[in-house]
Amino acid sequence: MSRRVVGWVVLVALLAYAVQLCFYRADEELHVDGEVDEAFKGVREAFSANFLEGWERGGASFVVYHNGRKVVDLWGGYADRDCERLWKRDTLNVAFSSTKAFAALCVAKLVDEGHLKYDDLVTKFWPEFGKHGKGNVTVRWLLGHRTPNWPPGTETGYHAITYGWLADQIVRRVDPKHRSVGVYFREEFAEKYNLDFYIGLPHCEAHRVSRLTIPSAWDTLQEIAHKPSDFNVFRFIHQMWTNGPLSRVGHNVPWIAFMNRMTLNNPDFYGIEQAGVLGIGTARAMAELFERFRVGELMSPATFKALTSDYVLQRDVVTGAYVPRGPGLMIKKLLHNNVTVELLGHSGYGGQNVRVDLANNLTIAYMSNALKVGFGDTARTYVRLLHSVYDVIIGPEEI
Template sequence: MYSSSSLFRLILGTVLLSVAYRFFCDRLYSNHKPEINGFVDERFTKVREVFMKNFEKGWESEGSAFAVFIDGKKVVDLWGGYADKQAARKWAEDTITVTFSTTKAAAALAVALLYEQGKLSYDDPVSKYWPGFGTHGRDNVTIQMALSHMSGMAWFDTPITEEIAADHEQMRQIIENEEPKWAPGTKTGYHAYTYGWLVDQIVRHTDDRKRGIGQYFREEIASKLDVDYHIGLPLSEQHRVARISTPNMLNRIDEMLTDIRVLKYMKSLIKLMTDHPLAHIVKNPSWLEAVSRCTINNPDYHRLEQAAALGMGNARSLASLFDKVSRGQLVNQATLNTISKPFVNESDFIFDDTVAKGHGFFHLPINRAGAQFGFGHTGHGCQMVITDLKNRVTIAYVTNGLKTGLYDLCRTYWGLQSSVYDVIEQINI
């Protein structure tokens, strides 16, 4: 445990190192003014202005993309900045990036489709389809509980190597032999990485062809809906991937100066230095890191079918995907009604925050234009997708310059969502 004085010295030292880093490394960057490209419906010109100001204020350190669909019509599709700032490679129309935990929402659609086809029920025990999962007191864990981060399997004690992560049979055996970290079903704790391996096994054990999540998503969802989103990126698409950078301490402090509430996310950094469950989660797999450094840039990892953190796409693909889902192009209205409602709305003991969850999605407050909440998912660094069924609006944002805050505490994203609803409320779409 760090004392207050040692923690202060650590933070001060980090700030000084960050200053030095910025002084020297910025000289490697291109001095070209970031370009903003794309399309906005004439009614949404304010959104373009907010997008541009994110760069002008220095809030976007690298690049980003933002898209909005309303009832099947694309009204905003913007991108700008750099896909790789040090190489002066600009963010292009077809640039894609790791979307971190927004992947969970995309993977949840695979389960929703299997549910609609009658291959599974959310209320069924996982062990009904995957008997080996029923060990160690997990026989009561339903598919809904697993998708709502209630299975007690938020982290694994068994070290997950790169080779194991790429082998679904080894992952299955590890999960079956791993003991839950709390009594399953008694509370919710975010399954940051393990969600992806659990969903993969659920899909493998319920799909008639025993496909993994990456293949199932590609063949049954992405291809049929014509969306450029991948869980397991083909090598041929690697040239489009943006290079990710993590925020330095100056970036984080600047976010806090904009909104002091961001401090609650800074507390996560302290948790990583202690024996907190979050530290156990982040340290395994040890080779997959995106907090202080970014091993996520390793192209080999982009090939992994890791359905919790390594989905690849852009704002347009995410928004198009969930817009099509909202309009019944993947599942019917009854299934949509089911998955758009939360299952649990209580404090997540790993987040230390209340987050409504259910069916693999986050259900996040909107409280604009008559909509109380939307369903989708946040992602590390401020990735975002959300669908508002009342107003038929789907919004998505991705960035390769990671931020500290999420959703309403991510200043780059929240200003954009707010500007969209300013327009919606004015024109009453």
Template sequence: MPSLWTFALVLPFLLLSIPFLQVIQYRFFSKRLPIFIDGYSEENLDEVREAFAKNFEVGWEREGASLVVYKEGKKVVDLWGGYADAASNRKWNQDTLTVVFSTTKAAAAICVAMLVERKKLDFDAPVAKYWPEFAKNGKEAITVQQLISHQSGLAYFDAVITEEMALNHTLMRKVIEEEKPKWKPGTAVGYQAFTSGWLIDQLIRSVEPRGVGQFFREEIAQKYEIDLHIGLPMEEYYRVAKITTPTMGERLDEVVDDYRVIRYAKFFLELMDKSSPISRTIGNPSWLEAIDRCTFHNPEYLRMEQAASLGVGNARALAKLFDLAFHGGLLSNEMVKRLKEPIIHDFDFIFQEQIPRGHGLFYFDIEGIHAFGHSGHGCQQVQYDPVNKLSFAYTSNGLKMGLAQYCRTLVRLQKAVYKAMKLKEF
């Protein structure tokens, strides 16, 4: 019979073997559904379609996805495939919608930029100029720029946000007015994962008779036939894909491909401490979950005008929005020039990353070229490359652990696009 010492020596190796067994099981023994790809790409962009299909073939896409690219105002790639709900064998169709998470923030940023152009807002003006009651409790000097660029000190709220409050903009306005900044505004960056949606909504309501959802719908979505919703009509819910979170085996498989993805594993440890900044940031509201399970596709939540994380659309909508805004004349050349460059390079102490940002947008380096846009939870992405005049969007309902340049499905597609179009590669 083995001694306790033998057991003690063997146990660490047994425990270490478990992750590898999970990866092997995922890679070689997971059941793969039939691959389904539809849409089109221009003849010289066949390798983009091949890369899109490859993500499904190797199991990196376990549900569905969409990819759309515009070049100088022309749509050159429009692909979709996989399943809107793999469990029920429901395929991803041309008009399938999914929750686009924080890429919604890019749509909200465009709304703010439009109001700046209309002289209703000024990036450098205090929010209190338009919303006097906001100045309470040390918020009097917070500028519009700081509010939309995660420098406000309001990355999380002390007030517990209920579903009833989130559906009532009057209650949310009062909550924000009573909140105190968690650090001196303008001195640090802390990602406003949820709060920016309510902050921007109330900012717009201060200069408009409508909120961000209605403004976006009436000024952009309806006018230009963009299938993106900040506040989804209940009758459109049947088109929404079911979101699934990755299993432990799938998470580990991403780490095996790119060890840098392990950086996101720290969230699990920090979330165990309910007093940590990140736990307070993404733990309130508690009813919005997207790590172990996903509640984001609850129809009651999707009807909320929450411009930080509850936008519903697809890659076609996001890419068209960016092409319209930054190439098609929705925003002036002067505004686009202003938005091209980041203004903040500070370290984000909430998510422990340094991402250049400004004007409500994120900035990504592509061989020295600043592409700007926004990432979203689970590997959603929308971006505009101003040098090549390229709008790119990718969405998926099978969430990933990695994000942006640490998401393997996205990186494969980006590389394929730039290689096929003979542009500077990532």
């Protein structure tokens, strides 16, 4: 693509952002509720600013644990803006790919109990998987997105949707009770810790789920203009134009549509145990479980080390990103006030995220139903909130 075309696209995006800054006004009542520790009051201000400045078009929730205490528990906006249904304390939201982190914990528990090892061949308990050149694939490679369509272990390519079914088969075949991943999660985690999170939502809870909305062209331009370096726009355009891997991820499962239309507002889908994209719950539940993970409550030190170390950094052949990945989790680095921190967990489409910062004794979770452009780590609403947290822990960024 020529530099002239690139220049025009960037110019249009910047103009769109300038127009938004000039004409946007918050003409609606701000709905924000929850609790914040006095030291973290700046987080509430950042959370409110996301709504007041038009960055948060629907509803959201944000929860933070620090040094073993819950210091932020916020929610606000609309669960369904069209019918003016407010986002409440118990509003549920689709976690998208952040669900993968919960599937990773399910497998980790089975590892911890001695039912399998990360370096076991998948064919040890799933012989049929070995067909078509996959006989040497390990559990670690499978959970780390390092399996075909390339020689296993040589590349990394994001399994956005199929990951859920692959993880489910591992759980079913290794668990002595042969439970599905959804049932396993419910019985081993959700019920034990009273978590409002589901991989397979009971139909009676569907009324609590927020309505998802995809970003308009205008929303997309504004987000790109805010920080163009966060978006590989031209790679995305090329992928869509040539039906590349990223495009096929978004279209190969017709009933899971989230790019040009949103099928995941269909309550009939909520009960499907799809551990790659269809976890449904609250940010509070996400943060609580991963806080328990962070402090070592969920597994032995040996399994914890196996799950959190020896990550592989490669360019992802699907997304184009360089992201360190392990057996189900990934690391995102953040630069704050000249200090680089590492956040372990998993982001999700449209802004969803659950992360732990082991060095700073921190756990965070964020959910939003007005989906942002791209993956959760670059959503400007989430990034603003994250920096507001580190303003307290590390110190305010110098301007």
